[in-house]
Amino acid sequence: MEQKNKDQFGSDQALSRCPFDICGxxxxxxxxxxxxxDCPEYRYTKEKxxxxxxxxxxxxxxxxxPKIVVARDDQMLxxxxxxxxxxxxxxxxxxRKGVPEYRPGSLRYGVTEDGTVFFLTPVPVFAGQLWVRxxxxxxxxxxxxxxTYSEFSLREGLKExxxxxxxxxxxxxxxxxxxxxxxxxxVNWEEWKTWTDxxxxxxxxxxxxxxxxxxxxxxxxxxKENGEYGTGWYSGGIGTVRTFCRGYFECTMKCSQTYGRGxxxxxxxxxxxxxxxxxxxxxxxEMDIVENFGKDYHTSCFWVSETEEEQDLSNELxxxxxxxxxxxxxxxxxxxxxxxxxxxxYIDGVLICASKYCYGTSEVPETVWLNLxxxxxxxxxxxxxxxxxxDNIQVWQLPEDTVES
Numbered sequence: 052m053e054q055k056n057k058d059q060f061g062s063d064q065a066l067s068r069c070p071f072d073i074c075g076x077x078x079x080x081x082x083x084x085x086x087x088x089d090c091p092e093y094r095y096t097k098e099k100x101x102x103x104x105x106x107x108x109x110x111x112x113x114x115x116x117p118k119i120v121v122a123r124d125d126q127m128l129x130x131x132x133x134x135x136x137x138x139x140x141x142x143x144x145x146x147r148k149g150v151p152e153y154r155p156g157s158l159r160y161g162v163t164e165d166g167t168v169f170f171l172t173p174v175p176v177f178a179g180q181l182w183v184r185x186x187x188x189x190x191x192x193x194x195x196x197x198x199t200y201s202e203f204s205l206r207e208g209l210k211e212x213x214x215x216x217x218x219x220x221x222x223x224x225x226x227x228x229x230x231x232x233x234x235x236x237x238v239n240w241e242e243w244k245t246w247t248d249x250x251x252x253x254x255x256x257x258x259x260x261x262x263x264x265x266x267x268x269x270x271x272x273x274x275k276e277n278g279e280y281g282t283g284w285y286s287g288g289i290g291t292v293r294t295f296c297r298g299y300f301e302c303t304m305k306c307s308q309t310y311g312r313g314x315x316x317x318x319x320x321x322x323x324x325x326x327x328x329x330x331x332x333x334x335x336x337e338m339d340i341v342e343n344f345g346k347d348y349h350t351s352c353f354w355v356s357e358t359e360e361e362q363d364l365s366n367e368l369x370x371x372x373x374x375x376x377x378x379x380x381x382x383x384x385x386x387x388x389x390x391x392x393x394x395x396x397y398i399d400g401v402l403i404c405a406s407k408y409c410y411g412t413s414e415v416p417e418t419v420w421l422n423l424x425x426x427x428x429x430x431x432x433x434x435x436x437x438x439x440x441x442d443n444i445q446v447w448q449l450p451e452d453t454v455e456s
Contacts, residue, residue: 064312065264070202071113073137074166081168082135083119086142088372100368104179114199134447139168141178143373155375158402160185161209173371173403180393180405185210210266214400215386220299220447228453229293229446233268236319243289252425254284260423261287268441270423272307272316274433284429286316288422291446294324296416298448301386305442306343306378314430315425318343318378319440320385324417332410335417340387340396342424346379348372351396353408367408382442389413416454419446 071078076308085101102119109116117139133147143153149163160170160181170181186192188210190203213219231242238261247256257279272286306318322338337354344350354366376383376398386397394412395405419450423439431437 052431072202072204073162073168074164074206076137076166077327078113078117079115081117081137081139083117083139083141083178085119085121085125085178086140087121087142087175088173089123096239101178104176104181104367106179108179108182108432109211112192112199114184135168139170141170141172141175141181143171143173145169146173149207150278156399156401159209160188162189162205162207164207166168173374174369176369177404182452184212207294212402214398215388215395215402216400217445217447219390224449225299225447226450226453227445228298228448229291229295230443231268232266232443233263233441234266235263237263238268238289242292244292245409246288246290246420246422249280249285252427253429254286254425255280256287256425257285258287260285261289266442268421270307270421270439270441272423272425272437272439274435284316284425284446286423286425288319288420290418290420294416294418295322295446295448296400296414296454297389297391297412298446298451299386299388300340300419300444300446301384302340302421302441302444303382303384304439305380305422306341307437307439308346308379309344309437310430312344313426314428316425316429316437319420319422319424321420321422322387322389322417323420324415332412333414336394336408336413338387338389338413338417341385341398343378345372347374347376349374349376349378349403351404353406355396357407367406369396369404371403371404382440419444 058166069077069079083105087101101121106116140147140150147163147169149165149167150169151159158172162168169184170178172181186200189205189208190200192200231239245256245258248258249255255278259279262269270287272284274283275285276282278285300322302320304318304320307316309315309317314341319342320340322340323334339352339354341354342350349371351369352366356365384399386417388395389412391412393405393407421441421444
């Protein structure tokens with residue numbers, strides 16, 4: 052990496068005059084500190100999921116990668132101390148002079164008076180996209196530009212990402228092409244289909260687990276001694292008959308109560324063509340907008356099936372514990388903006404993550420799914436009932452992407 056830097060800037064003397072300046076500090080003197088939540092269920096693999104996307108973002112924008120350190124929240128220093136002289140901080144509970152307190156329901160980033168760069172986000176793996184967005188806002192470099200910076204000089208400031216709403220989507224030219232508010236007495240089977248009917252993992256999927264009540268879709272998870280497919284755990288799910296390629300997808304729902312990943316039912320709002328095999332891009336992608344594994348434990352994930360990128364990973368996972376939200380007892384709005392550049396996931400209008408894994412965004416029509424998923428084992432007692440409650444779902448598309456299928 053050092054030799055590459057010398058080639059770019061010409062000489063050792065040129066290296067001392069780094070053209071990237073933040074409040075009088077050279078970007079080359081900075082250390083990136085990524086704080087991840089101190090949570091036993093937090094499944095980041097820092098070498099594969101956190102650091103490489105950020106390294107690529109630095110390399111593509113400024114031509115080199117600064118030192119990057121991954122630490123846990125419980126290793127944070129008090130406001131009076133610094134881990135390094137010049138820091139780029141990523142996380143949401145910093146104790147540094149000039150860094151505002153994290154506010155749930157917002158995404159903010161900026162530069163303090165002494166040149167500390169901060170990103171207040173609950174999703175550290177999102178840091179690469181945030182760095183690009185930060186430079187777009189503070190240095191005026193378009194995020195979709197393929198060229199690197201030649202120089203910049205940044206000063207103190209604070210930016211907050213605007214909320215995404217149906218109104219803001221409409222102003223971008225999107226028009227509503229599908230909606231279900233679940234009025235009536237039963238699912239509209241002209242618009243919806245089931246994932247499958249019968250065995251699924253450790254239980255069964257059945258239409259009997261789907262019901263409408265007070266304008267809401269209820270997908271129930273129960274143990275049944277005399278179920279239609281035998282004794283066992285029962286759940287259900289539905290997918291749109293129509294398929295969609297690109298657009299803004301939004302679901303207002305309350306997630307099921309769950310005991311965690313891999314041991315209980317979990318709520319999911321996602322997009323997939325079940326017969327698809329791809330490495331992303333032209334071949335498609337599974338877009339898990341939300342898979343909920345706890346009262347305040349959100350995940351989004353983008354899966355492809357045939358790639359050896361990212362050290363043999365087949366997905367890009369975004370975990371967001373400790374958002375300060377209650378997914379089990381409150382309704383929240385989950386959204387995905389899927390366009391030609393990125394997949395962007397929102398909760399209550401706040402940008403949570405962005406990805407184009409692995410070879411760009413999907414270019415094929417896919418089905419929208421709502422499922423209370425059945426794992427390989429369930430540890431809850433047989434007399435416990437759980438349910439996923441959906442208030443409404445909408446799909447918005449640009450006119451050029453609206454194709455009947």
